[in-house]
Amino acid sequence: MLSLLWLLPSALAAQPSAPDPISAPLRDLDFGQLNFLHTTDTHGWLAGHLQEPSYSADWGDYISFATRMREKAESQGQDLLVIDTGDRVEGNGLYDSSEPKGVYLSDILRHQHIDLLTSGNHELYKQNTSEAELLVTAPNFRGNYLASNIDIIHPSTKELVPLAPRFKKFTTKNQGIRIVAFGFLFDFTGNYNNTVVHKVSSTIKEDWFQEAIRDKEVDLFLVIGHVPVHSPEYRAIFKEIRSIRWDTPIQFFGGHQHVRDYAQYDSKSFGLASGRFMETVGFMSIDGLASKTSHQSAAGPVFKRRYIDNNLFSYYHHTELDQDTFPTEKGLNVSRLIAKARADLRLDQIHGCAPHDLWMSRVQYPDPSSIYTWLETQVLHDVKDESRVDTPALVIVNTGAIRFDIFQGPFTQDSTFIVSPFTSGFRYVKDVPYEKARLIVDILNHQPQILSTDESSSSTTLAPLEQLAYKEDVIVQNRPSFAEQIPMSGPALVPGYTTKDDAGTDGDDTIHSPITFYRVPNCIRALISANASEAPETVDLVYIDFIEKYVAMAAKFASLNVDFAKESDVYMPHLSFTNLILDWVKKHWKC
Numbered sequence: 116m117l118s119l120l121w122l123l124p125s126a127l128a129a130q131p132s133a134p135d136p137i138s139a140p141l142r143d144l145d146f147g148q149l150n151f152l153h154t155t156d157t158h159g160w161l162a163g164h165l166q167e168p169s170y171s172a173d174w175g176d177y178i179s180f181a182t183r184m185r186e187k188a189e190s191q192g193q194d195l196l197v198i199d200t201g202d203r204v205e206g207n208g209l210y211d212s213s214e215p216k217g218v219y220l221s222d223i224l225r226h227q228h229i230d231l232l233t234s235g236n237h238e239l240y241k242q243n244t245s246e247a248e249l250l251v252t253a254p255n256f257r258g259n260y261l262a263s264n265i266d267i268i269h270p271s272t273k274e275l276v277p278l279a280p281r282f283k284k285f286t287t288k289n290q291g292i293r294i295v296a297f298g299f300l301f302d303f304t305g306n307y308n309n310t311v312v313h314k315v316s317s318t319i320k321e322d323w324f325q326e327a328i329r330d331k332e333v334d335l336f337l338v339i340g341h342v343p344v345h346s347p348e349y350r351a352i353f354k355e356i357r358s359i360r361w362d363t364p365i366q367f368f369g370g371h372q373h374v375r376d377y378a379q380y381d382s383k384s385f386g387l388a389s390g391r392f393m394e395t396v397g398f399m400s401i402d403g404l405a406s407k408t409s410h411q412s413a414a415g416p417v418f419k420r421r422y423i424d425n426n427l428f429s430y431y432h433h434t435e436l437d438q439d440t441f442p443t444e445k446g447l448n449v450s451r452l453i454a455k456a457r458a459d460l461r462l463d464q465i466h467g468c469a470p471h472d473l474w475m476s477r478v479q480y481p482d483p484s485s486i487y488t489w490l491e492t493q494v495l496h497d498v499k500d501e502s503r504v505d506t507p508a509l510v511i512v513n514t515g516a517i518r519f520d521i522f523q524g525p526f527t528q529d530s531t532f533i534v535s536p537f538t539s540g541f542r543y544v545k546d547v548p549y550e551k552a553r554l555i556v557d558i559l560n561h562q563p564q565i566l567s568t569d570e571s572s573s574s575t576t577l578a579p580l581e582q583l584a585y586k587e588d589v590i591v592q593n594r595p596s597f598a599e600q601i602p603m604s605g606p607a608l609v610p611g612y613t614t615k616d617d618a619g620t621d622g623d624d625t626i627h628s629p630i631t632f633y634r635v636p637n638c639i640r641a642l643i644s645a646n647a648s649e650a651p652e653t654v655d656l657v658y659i660d661f662i663e664k665y666v667a668m669a670a671k672f673a674s675l676n677v678d679f680a681k682e683s684d685v686y687m688p689h690l691s692f693t694n695l696i697l698d699w700v701k702k703h704w705k706c
C-alpha cells in the first residue's frame with residue numbers, strides 16, 4: 116500500500132544540523148514470522164548524512180527504529196533480527212579522524228543490538244584495524260560476530276586463530292525458528308599479512324561446514340557476508356547447501372558493491388544487499404517457515420524485501436509512531452554521543468568552500484563538474500617531489516580512491532575523510548618512456564576483460580580497480596543517488612534510488628524520481644611538466660601505492676621491463692592522497 120508522508124521540519128530531527136524537510140510517497144513493510152533489519156558498508160557514517168535529507172537519520176535513530184520494530188514484531192508474536200555485513204570502518208571523519216582511528220566509532224556502534232555481524236575487506240586492510248575487530252568489536256558483540264573464512268594472528272599469542280566463531284546455531288525467541296548462521300567474506304586478497312582469508316570454495320568443503328549443513332534440526336540457513344548477492348561465492352554456498360538440504364529455506368545478506376540488490380537463487384533462497392554509507396536500511400520478512408513446533412507452510416515460505424531510506428520520516432511511518440513516541444532513551448543518548456564525538460573531533464571545522472558541486476558519476480567524465488576532471492586538471496598538479504622537480508611526471512590515480520561527491524559549500528574536517536579516507540601515498544618509477552606510461556593507463560582503463568571485481572589476482576590477470584563494478588548492469592541501475600531537494604509545491608518526487616532487482620521495481624520504500632549515472636574510468640592521469648605543450652620523452656611514472664600491483668601488471672602488458680619491487684621508490688614522502696586534496700582545498704577554496 117502506498118501512503119504519502121509529509122516530512123517534518125528539521126527542528127524535529129535528531130541532529131541540529133539535519134537538512135530540511137522533504138515529502139515522499141512510501142511503500143509499506145509487510146511483516147512476517149521472521150523479520151530482519153540489515154546494514155552494510157556503513158564506513159563510519161553513523162552520524163547519517165548531514166547534507167542529504169533522505170539519509171539524515173543517525174545511529175541513535177536507527178537504535179530507536181530497531182527497538183520499535185522489534186516491539187512491533189514481538190507484539191504480533193514474531194521475531195526480528197538485526198544484521199550488519201561489514202565495512203563499518205574507513206570513509207567518514209567519525210572513524211578516520213580520531214587518534215587512534217575508530218575509538219569513537221566503536222563506542223557508538225556497540226549500543227545497537229546486532230544479532231549477527233561479520234567483517235568486510237576494510238576491516239582487514241591494516242593490522243591495527245583487524246586487531247580492533249578481534250579485541251574490541253567481536254567482544255562488544257560477543258557470540259554474534261561470525262567469521263566463517265577469516266583467521267587472524269593473535270597479537271598476544273602470535274597464533275593463527277579464527278577471527279570469531281565460524282558459525283552459530285540458535286532458535287528465535289518467539290517463533291522457535293531453528294537457524295544455522297554463517298558469516299563470510301568474499302575471496303579478498305588485499306588483506307594485511309596478519310590475517311588469512313580462506314577462499315569460499317574451499318571453506319565450504321571443510322568438515323565443520325559440511326557437518327553444519329547436515330544438521331537436520333534446521334528451519335532456516337542464514338548466510339550473512341561481505342559478499343555481493345550476485346557473486347560466484349554466494350552461488351557456491353547456495354549450491355553446497357542445496358546439494359545436502361534440497362528443501363530448507365536459505366536467506367542471504369550481502370554487501371561490498373555499495374548497491375541495493377536482491378537475488379533469487381531458487382523459490383526458497385534469496386539474498387539482500389542494502390547499499391552503503393547508512394543511506395539504506397534493508398528490511399526482509401519471511402513467512403511460512405517451519406519451527407520447533409510447526410511445519411513449513413504447504414505453499415512454501417514467502418520472502419519480502421524493502422530498501423528503507425535512512426531518515427526519520429521513513430522510520431516514523433514504518434513504526435506508526437511520531438516524534439514524541441518514536442525515540443527511545445537509548446537512541447537519544449547515542450545521538451548525543453555522536454554529536455559529542457563530532458564536536459570533540461571538530462568535524463565541522465571548515466577548511467575551504469567548494470564553489471560548486473563535484474560529482475563522481477552524476478555527470479559524464481570529463482566535465483567541469485566531474486570530481487575526476489577537477490583532480491586531473493588541478494589537484495594532481497600539486498604532486499611534485501622536491502628531489503624530482505625538473506623531471507616531468509605522469510601521475511595515475513584509481514578512481515576508486517574517491518569515495519563521495521563534494522557538495523557546493525563548506526569543505527569540512529569530515530569532508531576530508533568522506534571524499535577519500537585512504538592513507539595511501541605515492542610511489543614512482545623513473546625514466547619510463549612517456550608513450551609506455553600512457554599505454555599503461557590505457558591498459559588499466561580499456562581492457563576490462565583482463566580485470567576482475569574481486570580484488571583477487573593471478574599472474575595473468577589484472578584485478579580490480581573498483582569502478583569496474585560498473586560493468587554489471589545491476590550496478591549501473593542501482594547506483595546510490597542524491598536526495599536533492601525539489602521545491603515543495605506538492606508531492607513532487609525526490610530524486611533518489613529507483614532500484615531494479617530480481618523481484619522487480621517495487622523494492623524501495625520511498626518512491627523516487629530516477630537519476631542518471633555515468634561510467635567512469637578505472638584510472639585518471641595527469642601530466643605534470645614545466646613544458647606542458649610538448650610531450651616529454653620520458654617521465655616519472657607516479658601512482659598511488661594501493662594500485663602498485665595493477666600498475667606493475669599493466670606495465671608487463673605494455674612490455675615495460677621494470678621490476679617494481681626493486682626499482683620503484685616513494686614519491687613525496689609522508690604525503691597521503693587525503694592530505695594532498697586537503698592541502699589543495701585549503702590553498703584554493705577560500706570561503
Ligand SMILES: Nc1ccn([C@@H]2O[C@H](COP(=O)(O)O)[C@@H](O)[C@H]2O)c(=O)n1
Binds near residue numbers: 156514537538579
Ligand atoms: N587504500 C585503499 C583501499 C581501498 N581503496 C578502494 O576501495 C575499494 C574497496 O572498497 P569497498 O568499500 O568497495 O570494499 C578498492 O577496490 C579501491 O577502489 C583504495 O582506493 N585505497
Ligand SMILES: [Zn+2]
Binds near residue numbers: 156158202372373
Ligand atoms: Zn564498502
Ligand SMILES: [Zn+2]
Binds near residue numbers: 202235341370371372
Ligand atoms: Zn567492501
